[in-house]
Amino acid sequence: MNKKFAAMAVAGAALCMAAIPVSAEEGNLVIGFAQVGHESDWRTASTKSCQDVFSAENGYDLQFVDCDNDPQVQIEAVRGFIEQDVDYIIIDPIQATGWDQVLTECEDAGIPVIVIDRTIDDSDKYVSWVGSNFKTEGLAAGEWLKAYAEAKGITEINALVIEGSTGASATLGRTEGFKEIADANGWTILDSQNGDFTQVGGQEVMESYCKSYEGQFNVVVCQNDNEAFGAMDAMKAAGVTYGVNGDVILISFDACTAGLEFVKSGDINADFECNPLAAPFVEEVIKQLEAGEEPAKEVYMEEHWFVNEDILASITVEGAEQPLTVVTDEIIEAQY
């Protein structure tokens, strides 16, 4: 174990400087970032956030690897960062499991790991995690649907779910949260298939749903905006109407700019935000480590729930009342 990580492990002790790789400008901290891929608008915003914060002007040398949604490529990217002896490693884990071995290697090399967005569920060998509570997002979608259906006099829910990538904590949490509310209210989830968080994936799954469940569904839940864009194309082609003036209630997650534009136009009824701007919080964690302080193990991002219609002011999620925000041009303008 090198001096830097050993000092960190002894809670709060002062840190020593790690070796600076040859490629780094003198004095810059070298950050290795193993990103999931480039599957969605959300991912683009996440990558940009990291590139903006960990720029050369800000005193960093960012080593960025796009892992193209391949868990093995991501593990090897982390091993590559160990080889380079970077100062810090940021991981947005494609899958929630399969991490303990490589995180042990990071620990042995004395390189602190910061996890962002998705969680690692089978190892705690990282310094901090910064991200979203995906189960809360799924619960919020369910609670909103319950209140909305009541307000509109809809008594029966037959839902189709387009899930995100298999094994991703974002998929697991949103699926679990929505299902909990569905089960508690006796709703039918007709099907739940993987759309891989992509527009193409959403479109393909929805095309097949439109054939298999023709005339049987009145709710579609897409686990991100890009899947919703694909699902809308598929429903349009199949002659299925959706959104505030349609036969099918369309729910999405992420609430990136393009998603909110579709909420404003009424094509998506409700969009549950997943905040991609983790990088400033990660920088704060790094600053704390550099100062010999012990950062929080978990940092939750602030998130909002967006709707088209002004008929419900709030919903209650896990016992806490949370506001619903009607999308305006100003909100879209300010979004990522």
Ligand code: AHR
């Ligand atoms: O992990 C966050 C999820 O991954 C976002 O909801 C999705 O758009 C992305 O691909």
